[in-house]
Structure formats: structure tokens, C-alpha cells
Amino acid sequence: MTKNPPSFGSPASSGAAFPGTRMRRNRKADWARRLVAENTLSVNDLIWPLFLQEEPGRSPIASMPGVDRLGIGEAVKAAEEAAKLGIPVIALFPYTDGTSRNETGTLATDENNLVCRTVRAVKKAVPEVGILCDVALDPYTSHGHDGLLKDGIILNDETVEVLVRQALIQVDAGCDIIAPSDMMDGRIGAIRAALESAGHQDTQIMAYAAKYASAFYGPFRDAIGSTAALKGDKRTYQMDAANSDEALREVGLDIAEGADMVMVKPGMPYLDIVTKVKQAFAVPTFAYQVSGEYSMLAGACDQGWLDRERVILESLLGFKRAGGDGVLTYFAKEAAELLQR
Numbered sequence: 214m215t216k217n218p219p220s221f222g223s224p225a226s227s228g229a230a231f232p233g234t235r236m237r238r239n240r241k242a243d244w245a246r247r248l249v250a251e252n253t254l255s256v257n258d259l260i261w262p263l264f265l266q267e268e269p270g271r272s273p274i275a276s277m278p279g280v281d282r283l284g285i286g287e288a289v290k291a292a293e294e295a296a297k298l299g300i301p302v303i304a305l306f307p308y309t310d311g312t313s314r315n316e317t318g319t320l321a322t323d324e325n326n327l328v329c330r331t332v333r334a335v336k337k338a339v340p341e342v343g344i345l346c347d348v349a350l351d352p353y354t355s356h357g358h359d360g361l362l363k364d365g366i367i368l369n370d371e372t373v374e375v376l377v378r379q380a381l382i383q384v385d386a387g388c389d390i391i392a393p394s395d396m397m398d399g400r401i402g403a404i405r406a407a408l409e410s411a412g413h414q415d416t417q418i419m420a421y422a423a424k425y426a427s428a429f430y431g432p433f434r435d436a437i438g439s440t441a442a443l444k445g446d447k448r449t450y451q452m453d454a455a456n457s458d459e460a461l462r463e464v465g466l467d468i469a470e471g472a473d474m475v476m477v478k479p480g481m482p483y484l485d486i487v488t489k490v491k492q493a494f495a496v497p498t499f500a501y502q503v504s505g506e507y508s509m510l511a512g513a514c515d516q517g518w519l520d521r522e523r524v525i526l527e528s529l530l531g532f533k534r535a536g537g538d539g540v541l542t543y544f545a546k547e548a549a550e551l552l553q554r
């Protein structure tokens with residue numbers, strides 16, 4: 214006769230009173246909960262995106278309460294804070310006003326643009342902090358698209374040529390991680406090949422591999438001055454929110470083309486994608502808790518509807534539980550301070 218399998222969740226056969234399994238034992242005290250915790254959030258998981266402006270000092274971003282645009286001096290100070298807190302990487306995004314934008318986004322490949330000047334200043338002052346730079350034309354184009362636009366169509370291969378040049382000038386300035394966010398086909402391979410032939414074999418690429426056409430980017434477009442500029446939407450190059458098989462194909466291609474790390478974006482509404490990507494590829498996988506996610510949490514906290522410290526840590530821990538290796542988050546500095554307590 215076969216023995217009965219051990220029963221879970223049913224009264225113990227010894228005749229002990231119901232319930233036989235008491236899940237609450239491991240939750241009975243703080244020390245017990247810490248002992249059995251499956252996931253942890255650490256400062257090493259954080260990437261801190263910063264918005265840059267030409268003017269010295271700082272100016273607030275209306276749709277991102279608590280986040281400012283920073284002049285170069287302030288960006289250097291932020292990098293120093295990141296270093297002190299142990300945040301491994303900062304990410305840089307420039308605000309560009311309408312007068313500095315044009316049809317082809319010329320400023321993207323100008324080695325003295327705001328991003329390159331900031332990279333040089335930060336690397337000189339705080340060499341121990343990693344710098345990530347976005348590759349895409351949207352901060353620089355008059356139409357606000359990530360690529361070159363002709364007769365209402367985003368040109369893929371012509372755009373990739375410009376992105377390669379944009380990546381190279383950022384690396385020449387001292388950028389450590391190139392992060393193409395444009396979603397053109399073949400750009401990771403083209404940038405990797407260009408980096409190799411320019412002797413930059415150690416530059417990392419973090420591909421915005423599964424980047425969805427999302428309403429959650431709204432406040433970011435305010436922050437970089439693209440909202441007024443953007444004509445139409447980005448659905449011919451960013452992914453459809455309905456799809457997840459397609460995300461795995463995108464990630465597979467970017468890894469094959471030479472990405473060292475991949476990203477899923479947005480974050481909280483796409484945690485299923487984070488899990489699937491990590492399980493399928495086992496590569497360093499990051500999520501971007503984007504501007505709209507920041508603003509909805511920060512806005513509710515400002516109203517007194519949510520507890521800011523708790524939602525910051527809970528939302529970020531969720532990325533770890535989903536399988537992510539780290540998170541780009543506008544809460545990075547605050548989270549790092551909370552984790553120090």
C-alpha cells in the first residue's frame with residue numbers, strides 16, 4: 214500500500230485542532246519576517262535618472278512634484294550625493310527648448326551638447342559613479358520623435374546611422390553605459406560594431422529592449438520639452454501593450470546584437486514581462502519605473518492618500534520579486550536614504 218503524500222494546508226493527521234498549517238508562525242515578529250524574506254532591495258539595485266537644463270541652478274517640473282531639472286553644477290552635486298549613498302549609476306536626460314530643436318535633431322550629434330558637457334563634468338568630479346546616457350533623437354527633434362521623420366514615416370536605417378554617431382560622442386565624453394531607447398530595428402548591432410571599431414570594447418549597452426508605447430511617459434515628455442513638439446504617437450516603433458511574446462523576440466535580438474543588459478519599460482504595469490524576460494534569458498534585466506509611475510505615486514502621497522516611504526520601498530521591492538536585477542527610478546535618492554536607516 215502506498216503511503217499518503219504529506220498534506221499541506223489540511224488538519225494534521227495527529228488529530229491536532231484545525232488549522233494544521235499555521236502560516237502566521239513565520240510572520241510573528243520582525244526578526245522572523247526578516248529571516249524568511251525571499252527578496253531584498255538594496256542601494257545597488259538603483260539607477261537614478263536626472264533631468265538636465267542649460268541654465269545654472271534647478272527648476273521644478275510641474276507634472277513630477279519633487280523632481281527638478283538640474284544645471285550642470287547641480288548635476289555634479291547630485292552625482293556626489295549618489296556616490297555618498299552608494300547609488301551605482303545615474304542616467305542623464307536633457308531638456309531642450311523649441312529653438313534648439315530641428316527636423317533632424319542635429320544637436321544629438323554635437324559633442325558639446327548639454328549631455329556631453331555634463332558627462333565630462335560629472336566624470337571629472339565623481340569618477341566612481343557610473344553614467345548611463347539615453348540614445349534617441351526625441352530631446353532634439355522639432356517633431357519630438359525618436360527617429361528621422363519623412364512624409365509621416367520614421368525612417369529606420371537612416372535613423373540608426375545618426376544614433377550610432379550620438380552614441381559615439383557620448384562615449385567619447387566619458388559615458389559608461391549606452392542605453393538606446395529609440396526602438397529602431399538593428400540599432401544595438403550597429404552601435405556595438407561602431408564601439409568595437411572605435412576601440413570602445415568595454416562600453417556597456419543596456420538596451421531598452423522591451424519598450425512599450427505608453428501613456429505613462431507623459432510627465433517625462435514635459436520634463437525634456439517634448440510634449441508640445443510631439444506630433445502623433447510612437448506606435449510604429451514602440452511596442453503594443455497587448456504583447457508579451459514580442460517582448461521576448463525583441464530581447465533575444467538585442468542580446469544577439471551585443472546588449473550586455475536589457476530593460477523593460479514601463480515598470481509596474483509590465484512586471485509580467487520582467488519575469489518572463491529573466492526566466493527566458495537569464496541576463497541582467499532592469500525595469501524602468503517611468504515618470505508617470507513616479508507622478509501617480511508622488512501625487513497621491515502629496516494628497517496624503519498614500520504613505521510615501523512605504524510605497525517607495527514596496528513598489529521597488531516588487532521589481533526584485535518579479536525577477537529584476539535593478540530599477541531606474543526617480544525615487545532612487547530617497548530610496549537609498551530610506552535603506553540606510
Ligand code: PBG
Binds near residue numbers: 359430431503
Ligand atoms: C526617449 C525616452 C522616453 C523615456 C525614456 N527615454 C520617452 C519616450 O519614449 O517617449 C521615458 C521615461 C519616463 O517616462 O520616465 N526615447
